[in-house]
Amino acid sequence: MSLYGGMNTAQGSNSCLCDLRSDTMTAPDGAMRAAMAAAVVGDDVYGEDPTVTVLESRLATLLDKEAAVFMPTGTQSNLASLMAHCGRGDEIIVGDPYHIYCDEAAGASVLGGISMNAIATQANGAVSPADVTAAIKVDDPHYARSRLLCLENTVGGQVIPLDDMRAAARVAWDAGLFVHLDGARFFNAITALGCEAIELANYADSISICMSKGLGAPVGSVLVGSSALIMQARRNRKILGGSMRQAGVLAAAALHALDHNLPDLERDHANACALATALTEMGAGDIQLGSNMLFFTPRDKNPDALRIHMADAGIRIGGQSPAIRMVLHRDVTDDGLDATITAFQSYFTKE
Ligand SMILES: Cc1ncc(COP(=O)(O)O)c(C=O)c1O
Structure with missing residues (x-):
């Protein structure tokens, strides 16, 4: 497993339910792609x-x-x-x-x-x-x-x-x-x-x-x-x-982000908080929370076993050890977050 969470696996980030390895995992949405296509360059x-x-x-x-x-x-x-x-x-x-x-x-x-x-x-x-x-x-x-x-x-x-x-x-x-x-x-x-x-x-x-x-x-x-x-x-x-x-096609994406996406950062921070709260309520381990990131050390100190369990549920988490990094971002849907919490629950209740 690489530090960055198993980049050698065949599964692409688009095919998983929720990719929490980094906030670099976002894909440009339709409106951003339209802005890129329309850019004067x-x-x-x-x-x-x-x-x-x-x-x-x-x-x-x-x-x-x-x-x-x-x-x-x-x-x-x-x-x-x-x-x-x-x-x-x-x-x-x-x-x-x-x-x-x-x-x-x-x-x-x-x-x-x-x-x-x-x-x-x-x-x-x-x-x-x-x-x-x-x-x-x-x-x-x-x-x-x-x-x-x-x-x-x-x-x-x-x-x-x-x-x-x-x-x-x-x-x-x-x-x-x-x-x-x-x-x-x-x-x-x-x-x-x-x-x-x-x-x-x-x-x-x-x-x-x-x-x-x-x-x-x-x-x-x-x-x-x-x-x-x-x-x-x-x-x-x-x-x-x-x-x-x-490079205007790329600058257009950045301008689109400045025009439309900044308010959504609050949601990412709130989602990080919600995930931290859910893990705390499960007694799942130690959590350090800040803005859109969590560093989570599972109570069994076995991040690899947890990573495999989560991957089986379609959730990708960071490859770090002992504290796993999870980063909330705009491509984490409500369903993806729910599925993540459910997958954590099933891991920590079966232990
Ligand atoms: C704090 C910080 N600075 C700089 C960078 C480098 O950015 P890039 O990956 O675009 O080179 C990163 C990347 O994750 C970062 O987290």
Whole structure:
């Protein structure tokens, strides 16, 4: 079983009742596909795709930053940003469970010559200002140059409060560092915080947002920041493999998501809560709940047996151990959620 929940099985996500492995499992719906088909496109390498340009300026305006650039993935968007902020021999400070440190194949070091100083996070997923301060190196030829603080929100579904964002950003800025926010699930964060986009964006110089997680778009991330930073990130995008041509078909999906799908994130969070409540009532095991995600350790500590039982019932859950990740998203139907709860009930009552 792979970490990502058995990608080697023959069963496709479309043929199962409910796929809880990730909020990347959504497929574009009919209305989104229609918007993609109707997109006005041009060659974005020439800067001539009007739909891409609309998406970029829409997010820049929403986050009150000067500019934005459309990227194929969150990983590329983060890396292009890190390489725009940092030169070779510079160092980022990053929470040790954060995606940039754990799940991006050390691209910052491999391709950017950037050193990663990973620091422990607090129970809520935030980095503490004291730990950030302690991690900042003095200017000495022996040391890497501390250049950038990398924050994340949400972190494994956990929503970092604005106070924690502000406190961490402030110590970094006071020490002359920049701040990057991996906001792959930026809209889940602001939905759960009940704040405006700008209130969260205030605490970072650059923000990477994924349109393909929870919002229903098939592909795409947007990096937002100052004009100078985004100009450098465009160059880095080229270095990292190039830019896309008629990418307006993808930008149209992202714009459609911004127009229509944001309110549905509340439903995903409520569904995560409902699933957590049902598991708690069954006494099924330990649960950590945050926004649209649950990390669930079954009481028999046998996630593989549970995964097989759930797969037999047409439910796919994460491949992690001992805590299984389950992510609620817009393609989880009411029937799918009911079937999931029923399948858990049958597993934990037969035990
Ligand atoms: C927090 C976070 N950041 C960045 C990424 C990378 O996004 P992508 O898969 O589009 O490269 C992910 C992907 O799951 C993520 O969860």
